[in-house]
Amino acid sequence: MRPVIHKLAILVIIALGAIGLPSKLQAQTLQIDSFTADWIEGFADFTRWPNESQSHNITIALIDAPEVANYLKRRAAERTSKPKLRIVNLSANDSFEYVDILFVGAGNRANWKTIFEKCQGEGILSIGSQEGFCQSGGCVELVVRKNRLRFLINTDNANQSDVTLSSKLLELAVHP
Incomplete structure (x- = not known):
């Protein structure tokens, strides 16, 4: 009888650990979404x-990144400094007219070519978090280095998109 109780106790511990794991992963993902925002x-x-004029408001569009959009909407509502932020959700097939910053969420690799073509020469800073985003045509790729969220910058792609990044920002970028 004891071996059965012992095995049952081990199964309960494993089950409780498995139940706790998704919430820990979810909390970690939400923290990454907050840092991304x-x-x-x-x-x-x-x-x-x-x-760009002094009164220029910035439109940030997000494709398939609802949690990041939620964090940005909260920040935009609380923001007291200029420029003011406008947050919108789009799909890869939508028009990017009036978009200044475009964040491309995971799972859109098949749409990258279309997205990058729409950004070229339009003054749109494209940002993504999937590996290879900058190599494929994006301006900024968010990466994790030494357990910190950092970013790569492809200045050629930024120039083709007709945006200028601050030298301070360029200094903070990591290199591949």
């Missing part, structure tokens, strides 16, 4: 667009 908001302050 922080970086995107920071890029808004250190990027210059063609024909």
